Each structure stands twice: as C-alpha cells, then as structure tokens.
Amino acid sequence: MTHLLSTLPRRRFVGALVAILVVVIGVFADQLVKEWAIEALPDSPPIEILPTFSLDLVFNPGVAFGMGADLGPLVGVILIGILISLTFWLAVLVWRGNHLVDTLLLSVVLAGGVGNVIDRVSRAPDSAPLTGEVVDYLAVSWFAIFNLADIFAVGGVLAWIVVVMARSRRLSVDE
Template sequence: MYTSRRNVTRRVSIADTASGRSRRTLLVSALGVFAAGFAFDQLTKLWALSALADGTEIPLLPSASFSLAFNPGVAFSLGAEYGAVTASVVLILLTGLTVWIATKIARRHRLAEIALLTLVAAGGWGNMYDRITRANDGALTGHVVDMIAVDWFAIFNFGDVLVVCGMIAWLACNLFSDSGEHRKAE
C-alpha cells in the first residue's frame, strides 16, 4: 500500500504508460489486418483483370470457378440502378464503421473483436476503392471487380468474403461469449 502522494502519482503514471502501449498494440494490429486484407483484395482483382479479361474461366470445383464480372451495385447487384446514391450510403456506413473501430481501439476492447471488424472494413474499403478508381460516369459510379463465381449462388470477390466472414465471426464472438466482461462500459 502506498502512503505517499509521490508513489501514488508514479503508480498512475505507470498505468497510463501501460494503457498507451495497449492502444498502440491494438492500433498497429488493426492497421496490419486492414493493410493485409485490403492489399490481398486488390491483388486478386488485378490478377482477375489480367488473367480473366479475355473471357477465360478457370474451374475451381464442380460448381465454382474464377470468372471476371463487374458489379455496379452492392451484394447481389442490389442498388445498381441507383449508382452513386448507393455508393454514397455505403461510403457513409464505411466511415461510421471506421470511426467505431477507432473508438474500440481507444477504449481497449478485445483484439479479436477489433480484428474482425477491421476485416469487414478492409473488404468494404477494397470495394469502395473500385467504385472510386473505376468511375467513368461521375463520382462513385465505378463497378466492383468480382471473380469468384459459384453457380448456384453468386459471383463475388475477396473483399466480399472479408465483409461476410468478418461480420459472421464478429457476431458469433459477441453472441456466444461466456460473459460481457470483454466489453468496457460505453
């Protein structure tokens, strides 16, 4: 037990430094997850644009293949007819998600929770990057490059996989955790 004010002050100072390292660790981890997910998404799209551009289809499984497509909408081409309006809504949602992740880092939430949400953000921003860089008809009108075709389902890209799998894993992580201890009071 500390009796002097000096020792108590030093104790708080040490705790603050430890918290700072924790935030730095979370931030660096989140940035690493984001960079890896975003880069892999963009690299697979570049590969698809070069390897599949002439209509080539590469079989993967009996009902799946690599095949190039350009999606003007979001999942399942939803919102394609609204163009930039749909992309603007997605941009607002992605910005909100990014701010929420930053808040979780500042409050030192669990690394797993932050990493899973960061995967969702990486996939979403990868697709938004397509909309911005492939826009020929005005801001946010670009089409997203898709290349994983499942006959009975849809055609999608690695960014879509990050969004869906990251969100499912994040929900499972939160729904099936033993207790709410992992969350700090908001």
C-alpha cells in the first residue's frame, strides 16, 4: 500500500498526459482525414480499395447507420452529455491512478466522440445548431460507411470491455 501511495502522483501525471495526448492526437487525425476526404472524394464515384471496401464520401445526419437523423439537435445534446460523462469518468480514473490501459482506451473512445461532435457543431447551419452532418468515407459494402472517429469510439469501447473482462477473469481465478 505504501508503494502505491508513493507512486500515485506519478501515475496521475502519466495518466493525465496519456489521456490528453491520445484525445488531442486522435481528434487531430480524425479531422485531418475528414478534410482530406472532403477535398479528394466529392462528386466522384467510390474508389475501390478491396472488393468489398471503398472510399465513398457521405454526410451522415444521424449516428451509427444513420439512426436518429430525425431527432435533430437532440442527437447532438445527447452525444455531448455522453462525452461530458465520459470525460468526468476518465478524470476520476486518472485521479485514482487506475490502470493506464483503461485510461488509454477510454481516451481513444473520447477522441472518437469528440471528432464526430466537432462535425455536428462545425457543419451545422446557423439556424440549427448541433444538426451538422458527420463526414463518413470508409465504405464496407456488406456493413456500413463510417470514419476514423467511429473506429476510435467503437474499437476503444470493445477493446476496453475485453481488457476489463480479462482483468476480472484473472482476479476471480487468483481468488
């Protein structure tokens, strides 16, 4: 216990640094690729990369698979509420000095969410805040069209669940 207390300030600093860097780099990468997609893919047919994978620019007014498009600004408000909650939870984890892997993965999720909310805010008409469309460009013909932020959000959540379950399983075996 004494060892944990002596390293707690260092763990907090490293956790905070990891969280901030991951979110900033993730959001920057997402926005950079979206700007590239807008410049390189407008008014062009999909660019086939593999037989079922292509680059195809789409502006999505909803969330996953276009769901919620008819909810207007409420979708943005809900997403912002989720991101605020996730930010608070992440701050608590960092403050407690929890596992760095949790901080890393949840920061990836936060980066994805922030990247898509930036689209909702920055691409909305002045008369309808939070109704902007999310830039999607990665098309899997048998699945969906999505973007890097979606990969961050979904991949980060799934990886975090796997890590938590593995840790839980390991703890229950140790007991």
